Structures are given as C-alpha cells and as structure tokens.
Amino acid sequence: MKKLVFLLSWFVVSSSFAQEPLSHESIKLQTDRIFSNLVKIRRDLHENPELAGNEIRTQKVIAKYLLDLGLEVDTNMYGHGVVGILKGGRKGKTIAWRSDMDALPNDFADEVAFKSKNKGVQHGCGHDIHMAVGLGIAEVLVKNKASLNGTVYFIFQPEEETFIGAKAMINDGLFSKIKPDEIYGLHVSALPVGQIMVKPNEMFAYQKRVKIQLKNELSKEEAKALTKKIHSSLYRVSSSSKPWEIQLMIDPKMGLKKANTIFKDYLFMDENFSTHTKNNTLSLQAYLYETDSTKLKDLIPKIKQVVEESGYKDQLLSISFVQDNPTVINDEKLTNAASKTLQKIYGKEVMIADHGQVPYFNDDFAYFQQKIPGVYFFLGGSNPEKGIVAMNHAPNFRVDEESIRTGVQCFSSLIVERLKKK
Incomplete structure (x- = not known):
C-alpha cells in the first residue's frame, strides 16, 4: 500500500511538473538545440528561392516541416500559402504568426557558399530568414503544447513582394478558417544582430x-x-x-x-x-x-x-x-504590451524603441492588421565585425544567421506570454 501511495504521489507531482508554464530559460535552451537545423533549412531555402506566385517547392518544404512537427496543416489556401495550426493543451486565446515566402527577381553578388541555384532569383530581402524563424517558433512551442493556453496559427504567406498575397489570402477566406485574436510578424533589417525594434502606429512612411x-x-x-x-x-x-x-x-x-x-x-x-x-x-x-x-x-x-x-x-x-497601398500600422496597445514583455524577459539592449518611419519599404502585412490587431517588428541582421550588412534589396545583402536564434527565442517567449492573457 505504501508503495502504491508513493507511486500515486510521484504521478501527481510529475503531472503537475509537466503542466508547469513554459519557462523562458527552457525556450532559450530549446532554441539553442534546434538552431543548427534551422540554419540548414534557411540555407536550403536560400539556395532554392522562388518568385511571387511560384513558391511551389517552398510550400512543400514548409508543409512537410510542420507536418513532421505534428501540426495540423492546411495548404488549401490562396496561391502557395500554408497555415500550420498548433492547439495548446489548455483553452485560451488565439494568436497568429506571419512569415512571408517569396524571393526577389535580381542577380546581385551573393558571397555565400549556399547562393541561389535559380538564375535571376534571390532571397535578397530576407524571407528565407523569416521562414526559418517561423518554423523555429513552431518547433519550440509544439514541444511544449501541453502547457500552452490557446491556439497558435503559423501563416506562411506567398506573394509579399508584389503586395498581393496577404489581401488575396484574406479574400480567399483565410479568416473564415482561422480566427486569431492577435497577429505578429517581423522583417529582418540592417539593425545589429541581437536587436529587435518596434514602435506603435506607422512603421513606414x-x-x-x-x-x-x-x-x-x-x-x-x-x-x-x-x-x-x-x-x-x-x-x-x-x-x-x-x-x-x-x-x-x-x-x-x-x-x-x-x-x-x-x-x-x-x-x-x-x-x-x-x-x-x-x-x-x-x-x-x-x-x-x-x-x-x-x-x-x-x-x-x-x-x-x-x-x-x-x-x-x-x-x-x-x-x-x-x-496607394496601405502602410503597416501597429496596434498601440499590443505594441506597448509586447515591448514591455520582451524588455522584461530579455532586457532593453535587445528590445529597442523605434522613433521614426522608414521610406521606400512597406509590407502587405498591413492588410492583416486591417482585420486583426497586430504588431510588426524589425529584426536586426547586420554584423559589421563579419562584414555583414542586411540592407534589404541592396547588392551584397547578407544576414547574420544568429538573427534566427534571436527571433525564435524572443518571439516564442512573446507568444507564450500573450497566450496567458485573457
């Protein structure tokens, strides 16, 4: 009888431990474990870029990865879009994460061993990094889904460079299939690697x-x-x-x-x-x-x-x-909450306040924000010590792959914390 009581007590304690909220130290460790594989995936995507409307191979790679993680996957979307659905072990709110998929029509110098195999097509804007970050967040969270409150949707969006994909996915019924309460996304930028920048309201001119x-x-x-x-x-x-x-x-x-x-x-x-x-x-x-x-x-x-x-x-x-395209406008309440959350967990040296609006660039993420409160971040990708400058759409555009680690770790933490909020 004493042995039975001991076993029952051990089971209760073990079960309680398994259901403990996911710690940010655990997120860091798990991100480190999968980092090398995410780099491998990123380099594969970089070698095989596809233009807007042609993301056929990219869709297959993304869908397979999410399926292998055990997510529910829907490819019956506009174009070559993919949505992975992660249902947590507890009821709660719903959050979407957007990653864009398409590459650019250019043939700039690309001094890496894994340069594009498709002549005239390159990931010269960093969408390969975005996809690796999205897959990494999915992997970290799915390994801890029993302790998650709510549902996370991973939207892999085609045709961002042509400013078509987001609106087309919405018009094709995306938000009749999924109903997120909040949506988040990022873009790699020329900021130093290890930094994330955001501001309420307009990110671009x-x-x-x-x-x-x-x-x-x-x-x-x-x-x-x-x-x-x-x-x-x-x-x-x-x-x-x-x-x-x-x-x-x-x-x-x-x-x-x-x-x-x-x-x-x-x-x-x-x-x-x-x-x-x-x-x-x-x-x-x-x-x-x-x-x-x-x-x-x-x-x-x-x-x-x-x-x-x-x-x-x-x-x-x-x-x-x-x-006359709409511009990215971050929800003020969500942006302030996200900034405070990430600063509290990772410090002010990681989470940087943005005080301006960038000209020339824009993102059709704006169409998602018209339907759902959302926040769009700049993720640092430059490393001057390595001669890496992540100036998008520019010759010699390169990204320090450590940005993948920063993105997965920080935004996995953010999503976990946002899922706790009612």
Whole structure:
C-alpha cells in the first residue's frame, strides 16, 4: 500500500511538473538545440528561392516541416500559402504568426557558399530568414503544447513582394478558417544582430505613386521644369537631414534609435519623374513619401496648384494616385504590451524603441492588421565585425544567421506570454 501511495504521489507531482508554464530559460535552451537545423533549412531555402506566385517547392518544404512537427496543416489556401495550426493543451486565446515566402527577381553578388541555384532569383530581402524563424517558433512551442493556453496559427504567406498575397489570402477566406485574436510578424533589417525594434502606429512612411496627365503640348524642357517645381513644392524635411539616404536608419546619431531621428516628420518625392506620351497625352509619374497621414489629403490639391500656377491649367487633364497601398500600422496597445514583455524577459539592449518611419519599404502585412490587431517588428541582421550588412534589396545583402536564434527565442517567449492573457 505504501508503495502504491508513493507511486500515486510521484504521478501527481510529475503531472503537475509537466503542466508547469513554459519557462523562458527552457525556450532559450530549446532554441539553442534546434538552431543548427534551422540554419540548414534557411540555407536550403536560400539556395532554392522562388518568385511571387511560384513558391511551389517552398510550400512543400514548409508543409512537410510542420507536418513532421505534428501540426495540423492546411495548404488549401490562396496561391502557395500554408497555415500550420498548433492547439495548446489548455483553452485560451488565439494568436497568429506571419512569415512571408517569396524571393526577389535580381542577380546581385551573393558571397555565400549556399547562393541561389535559380538564375535571376534571390532571397535578397530576407524571407528565407523569416521562414526559418517561423518554423523555429513552431518547433519550440509544439514541444511544449501541453502547457500552452490557446491556439497558435503559423501563416506562411506567398506573394509579399508584389503586395498581393496577404489581401488575396484574406479574400480567399483565410479568416473564415482561422480566427486569431492577435497577429505578429517581423522583417529582418540592417539593425545589429541581437536587436529587435518596434514602435506603435506607422512603421513606414506612406508611399504613393502620383500620376499627372496633361495634353501633350509641353516641350521636354518645360516638362522637366514643371516636375522640379512639383518636387520642391512638396519637399518637407528638417534642416540638413536626408531621410532618403536609407542607410542612415542605423546611424547612432540620427537613425531610428534617436528621439530626434531624421526619419520622422518628412515629405519628399522622387526627383526624376518617369515620362510617357501616348494618344497626345503626357504622363508624369513619381513616388512620394509622407509620414503624416493627416497631410495625405492635401497632396493632390497642392500638386494641382503648382501645375496651374506654372501656366498649365488648360493642359491639365488629371492628377491621381496610381499606387496607394496601405502602410503597416501597429496596434498601440499590443505594441506597448509586447515591448514591455520582451524588455522584461530579455532586457532593453535587445528590445529597442523605434522613433521614426522608414521610406521606400512597406509590407502587405498591413492588410492583416486591417482585420486583426497586430504588431510588426524589425529584426536586426547586420554584423559589421563579419562584414555583414542586411540592407534589404541592396547588392551584397547578407544576414547574420544568429538573427534566427534571436527571433525564435524572443518571439516564442512573446507568444507564450500573450497566450496567458485573457
């Protein structure tokens, strides 16, 4: 009888221990154990990049990995999307993690042993890193699913580079299949490896492509002079700052980390407009970048005023935005909560406050945020000591693979903590 009581007591204690909440030290250890395999997967994806709409092999690799982990997997999605579903051992809220899948059409120098095997196609934006991080989070969490509260959805999204995939997945019924309460995602950036950056509200400037159509009665010189006037009339930057020099985003004195960064409160426009003539119509097009959403409504009237004051009122046919994508806007409450959580666990040296908005780039993650409160992070991928600069879409773009470890560890912890919240 004493032996039976001992065995029953041991069973109760063991069961209770097994159901203890997943510790962040355990997350760190588990991340370290799987890190080398995640690097291997990342390099395989890097060697076999696929353009938007062609992520066939990528889908198979992702789906197999999730199935091998024991997740429920749905590939009946728009394009070549994949959703892995991890149901925790306890009831709770639902959280989604997004990783994008597609590569870029370029053939830049790529000085790594695992360079692309597909000519003219490269993972020059870091989506291979994003997928490795997403798979790593899934692996860490699935090994501890009995102690998780709620459900985690791992959304692997195609066609991000063309700004199509997220919206198409939603239109194809993604959120009738899954119903997350919150959604998170990241993008590798030129920040130092080991750092994560985030801010509430806009992460990027609003990017618009404006199209001005006039009767084709202007000479080349007149058209050029007009575009210069439009460019200068819309110019708004702080004294001597150059927010179009994107490499300055990591500058210690004027970059995103500084409260007085040059990457806030600006409006600038491409200096060189594209010019086309067709059917006696002159078309002038250029991108502009504005940080203040309240000023967007004034842009077209301002351009119209410049055209008319330049003496071309009778030649003006129309002014419109021909590209008007939404921008990533982080939910303020969730962003603040996530920042505090990660700072508490991993320290302020890991979790960095962002004080600006990045021009040129954007992410169709914005469409998910229109449906669900969400947060989008910048994950540092540069390591100057190794000669690695993770400036996306640039020649010699490279990423320190230690960023995978940082991403898996930190965001596994974040999801575990968010699942505890009611």
